[in-house]
Amino acid sequence: xxxxxxxxxxxxxxxxxxxxxxxxxxxxxxxxxxxxxxxxxxxxxxxxxxxxxxxxxxxxxxxxxxxxxxxxxxxxxxxxxxxxxxxxxxxxxxxxxxxxxxxxxxxxxxxxxxxxxxxxxxxxxxxxxxxxxxxxxxxxxxxxxxxxxxxxxxxxxxxxxxxxxxxxxxxxxxxxxxxxxxxxxxxxxxxxxxxxxxxxxxxxxxxxxxxxxxxxxxxxxxxxxxxxxxxxxxxx
Amino acid sequence: xxxxxxxxxxxxxxxxxxxxxxxxxxxxxxxxxxxxxxxxxxxxxxxxxxxxxxxxxxxxxxxxxxxxxxxxxxxxxxxxxxxxxxxxxxxxxxxxxxxxxxxxxxxxxxxxxxxxxxxxxxxxxxxxxxxxxxxxxxxxxxxxxxxxxxxxxxxxxxxxxxxxxxxxxxxxxxxxxxxxxxxxxxxxxxxxxxxxxxxxxxxxxxxxxxxxxxxxxxxxxxxxxxxxxxxxxxxxxxxxxxxxxxxxxxxxxxxxxxxxxxxxxxxxxxxxxxxxxxxxxxxxxxxxxxxxxxxxxxxxxxxxxxxxxxxxxxxxxxxxxxxxxxxxxxxxxxxxxxxxxxxxxxxxxxxxxxxxxxxxxxxxxxxxxxxxxxxxxxxxxxxxxxxxxxxxxxxxxxxxxxxxxxxxxxxxxxxxxxxxxxxxxxxxxxxxxxxxxxxxxxxxxxxxxxxxxxxxxxxxxxxxxxxxxxxxxxxxxxxxxxxxxxxxxxxxxxxxxxxxxxxxxxxxxxxxxxx
Numbered sequence: 001x002x003x004x005x006x007x008x009x010x011x012x013x014x015x016x017x018x019x020x021x022x023x024x025x026x027x028x029x030x031x032x033x034x035x036x037x038x039x040x041x042x043x044x045x046x047x048x049x050x051x052x053x054x055x056x057x058x059x060x061x062x063x064x065x066x067x068x069x070x071x072x073x074x075x076x077x078x079x080x081x082x083x084x085x086x087x088x089x090x091x092x093x094x095x096x097x098x099x100x101x102x103x104x105x106x107x108x109x110x111x112x113x114x115x116x117x118x119x120x121x122x123x124x125x126x127x128x129x130x131x132x133x134x135x136x137x138x139x140x141x142x143x144x145x146x147x148x149x150x151x152x153x154x155x156x157x158x159x160x161x162x163x164x165x166x167x168x169x170x171x172x173x174x175x176x177x178x179x180x181x182x183x184x185x186x187x188x189x190x191x192x193x194x195x196x197x198x199x200x201x202x203x204x205x206x207x208x209x210x211x212x213x214x215x216x217x218x219x220x221x222x223x224x225x226x227x228x229x230x231x232x233x234x235x236x
Numbered sequence: 237x238x239x240x241x242x243x244x245x246x247x248x249x250x251x252x253x254x255x256x257x258x259x260x261x262x263x264x265x266x267x268x269x270x271x272x273x274x275x276x277x278x279x280x281x282x283x284x285x286x287x288x289x290x291x292x293x294x295x296x297x298x299x300x301x302x303x304x305x306x307x308x309x310x311x312x313x314x315x316x317x318x319x320x321x322x323x324x325x326x327x328x329x330x331x332x333x334x335x336x337x338x339x340x341x342x343x344x345x346x347x348x349x350x351x352x353x354x355x356x357x358x359x360x361x362x363x364x365x366x367x368x369x370x371x372x373x374x375x376x377x378x379x380x381x382x383x384x385x386x387x388x389x390x391x392x393x394x395x396x397x398x399x400x401x402x403x404x405x406x407x408x409x410x411x412x413x414x415x416x417x418x419x420x421x422x423x424x425x426x427x428x429x430x431x432x433x434x435x436x437x438x439x440x441x442x443x444x445x446x447x448x449x450x451x452x453x454x455x456x457x458x459x460x461x462x463x464x465x466x467x468x469x470x471x472x473x474x475x476x477x478x479x480x481x482x483x484x485x486x487x488x489x490x491x492x493x494x495x496x497x498x499x500x501x502x503x504x505x506x507x508x509x510x511x512x513x514x515x516x517x518x519x520x521x522x523x524x525x526x527x528x529x530x531x532x533x534x535x536x537x538x539x540x541x542x543x544x545x546x547x548x549x550x551x552x553x554x555x556x557x558x559x560x561x562x563x564x565x566x567x568x569x570x571x572x573x574x575x576x577x578x579x580x581x582x583x584x585x586x587x588x589x590x591x592x593x594x595x596x597x598x599x600x601x602x603x604x605x606x607x608x609x610x611x612x613x614x615x616x617x618x619x620x621x622x623x624x625x626x627x628x629x630x631x632x633x634x635x636x637x638x639x640x641x642x643x644x645x646x647x648x649x650x651x652x653x654x655x656x657x658x659x660x661x662x663x664x665x666x667x668x669x670x671x672x673x674x675x676x677x678x679x680x681x682x683x684x685x686x687x688x689x690x691x692x693x694x695x696x697x698x699x700x701x702x703x704x705x706x707x708x709x710x711x712x713x714x715x716x717x718x719x720x721x722x723x724x725x726x727x728x729x730x731x732x733x734x735x736x737x738x739x740x741x742x743x744x745x746x747x748x749x750x751x
Contacts, residue, residue: 011663020467039725040724041729042725042727043727058238061748062727062728062729062730063728063730063731064727064728064729064730065241065608065702065703065706065707066706067238067239067240067241067702067703067706067729068240068241068242069241069606069610069701069702069703070241070728074380082660083697101749102750102751103749104749105747105748105749107749107750114747114749114750115745115747116745116746116747116748117746120745120746122745132740135738136722136724136742136743137440137744139722139724139729139731139742140720140722140731140742140744141747142742143707143710143720144714144744144747146707147707147708147710147714149707150703150704150705150707150708150711151708152706152712152746154716155711156747157710157711157714157715157748158714158715158744158746158747159717159744159745159747160718160746160747160748161746161747162718163369163748163750163751164749164750164751165751167748167749189324221659231386235653
């Protein structure tokens with residue numbers, strides 16, 4: 001209704017829905033984010049495409065080594081339409097780290113950074129400073145790219161998950177404390193093929209109630225992985 | 237101590253600001269080039285460049301080191317050889333040439349008088365090689381009998397080269413830029429062989445050409461001639477060199493500088509090169525380092541206009557000064573000599589501590605690469621295609637200063653000096669080549685950047701600058717899953733492994749990628 005009662009913002013076409021930053025809460029968030037960026041990453045600046053209702057944060061990240069040598073990496077952050085509920089995406093904007101392949105943890109040829117496995121995302125929409133946490137993670141991610149290059153691209157510096165579905169399976173195993181038998185036993189529950197009552201015995205076979213056994217882990221897995229992927233990961 | 241980006245930028249800028257306008261003119265009348273040439277007063281000099289090389293000086297410097305008396309005899313031989321050779325080259329009644337300098341066992345001489353008389357200059361270059369070979373065989377070796385005779389190799393070319401000089405008081409050296417100055421050195425072959433380029437060959441009179449044999453398209457070898465024939469030819473071309481007089485001067489020098497007056501010692505503090513002399517030599521465990529600007533010859537050859545040549549000289553002066561400063565100010569090293577677009581350095585502190593000496597030398601090598609790639613190219617974008625090749629080796633080295641009061645050359649002799657030069661020559665631009673001995677003495681944080689290159693017979697690191705070393709050091713912290721600290725409020729982002737004021741702690745996530 002608000003959209004009808006107010007004229008569209010300059011540059012905004014009346015045919016598209018309001019973008020996140022055009023809503024009062026979004027505008028306040030943008031204002032807060034701008035201050036965060038100005039204080040902590042002053043080389044970055046916002047660009048707003050009014051016609052498409054898209055927001056970008058872009059500019060150079062200038063890493064300064066202890067010896068003083070600066071290294072510039074061009075960053076672009078794309079904000080989703082549902083920001084801040086949806087997390088932004090970071091890109092190696094000037095192709096500094098080619099090839100943009102999975103070994104370097106890029107998910108697209110355009111250089112979209114895979115900072116984390118989605119269920120382990122540190123993006124917290126409720127945290128007003130989530131963008132700073134996100135940018136710090138991006139900055140460290142690019143630093144790891146520099147370290148990876150300096151080491152001759154032999155080993156990714158630090159923790160990593162296997163690519164694609166295998167990475168998800170690693171995470172599920174982590175959530176079950178490495179108990180692969182329990183994962184196998186509960187796979188039909190993840191994918192919704194079997195439903196278990198909270199007071200029923202846990203399918204893992206330990207003989208205790210589901211709610212006191214693996215229900216929390218199953219909940220985390222189902223919350224962290226979409227149903228389609230779960231069914232692919234754990235086919236019937 | 238240690239290389240720093242901002243400091244490097246500042247001093248390069250300071251040097252460029254104070255350099256002044258470079259002028260290049262033709263040398264049209266006879267002049268003392270040592271007095272005339274400066275960093276900015278440069279001359280196009282038509283001349284014949286000669287290099288002669290006593291091939292076994294370096295090995296003898298290492299071999300003789302085991303016996304004190306033998307080592308003193310060797311020191312006396314090196315000094316007296318250089319004194320007499322300098323006289324032969326420079327005395328007006330002999331060759332009336334210019335001794336550019338001794339690069340350790342290698343002499344660089346230039347004939348440019350009479351001005352622009354190519355044939356005469358070529359003749360002088362031709363005969364200097366024959367005379368020095370004769371002198372070495374018939375005068376010097378009998379006077380200084382060692383387990384093996386000294387032998388020389390030589391090369392000469394004629395053409396135009398731009399003469400200049402680096403600019404610091406008390407630390408000045410001539411430099412000639414041009415293909416002829418390079419080719420003369422590059423055609424040198426094995427011991428006993430004397431060579432000339434096609435250009436020099438074609439400038440010779442007919443009867444001297446007949447004494448040459450074509451080796452390949454551009455190189456001719458001077459045939460052996462008897463002493464009688466050499467003397468006849470010297471008479472014919474009015475060059476006065478008398479081997480008996482040379483022998484007498486050598487004998488006189490031996491009396492003047494007896495073995496009892498020749499001393500050598502270890503060095504407990506950084507050597508003062510200017511305090512060295514025939515009576516005061518140093519024998520040290522040292523790392524020799526050579527840094528050569530690869531691509532500079534092509535760069536200067538490609539500079540067709542005077543403006544481009546001036547630009548190239550400005551670049552060269554900036555590079556040379558910066559390389560010397562890295563060695564001597566950023567690290568505890570000595571700049572031994574500039575050799576064209578190459579700098580020679582030495583590290584010998586702390587005394588006999590191979591690990592620390594090797595580390596200091598390799599850190600300086602990384603500093604040289606950092607300056608070349610990060611600061612020189614930032615200040616002088618026209619240097620973008622130039623790269624630096626560096627070589628390092630370590631072992632016992634003789635350090636001294638040769639010559640008379642007016643004109644003395646710093647020298648380092650020993651196999652590690654030759655090996656370091658060879659590693660540098662084998663490396664491509666952007667590479668650092670080190671011997672196994674240096675590699676073995678390095679801490680893991682440095683040695684891990686080097687891998688053995690079979691074709692170059694040394695351990696090689698490519699594109700290694702100080703930021704890369706730091707990044708590799710952070711790899712361990714990332715691998716351990718440790719937190720890092722991000723400080724980003726200022727103009728740049730600094731990531732460290734240690735907590736710093738205002739820094740935010742970040743524990744990196746496990747990265748992933750979707751298929």
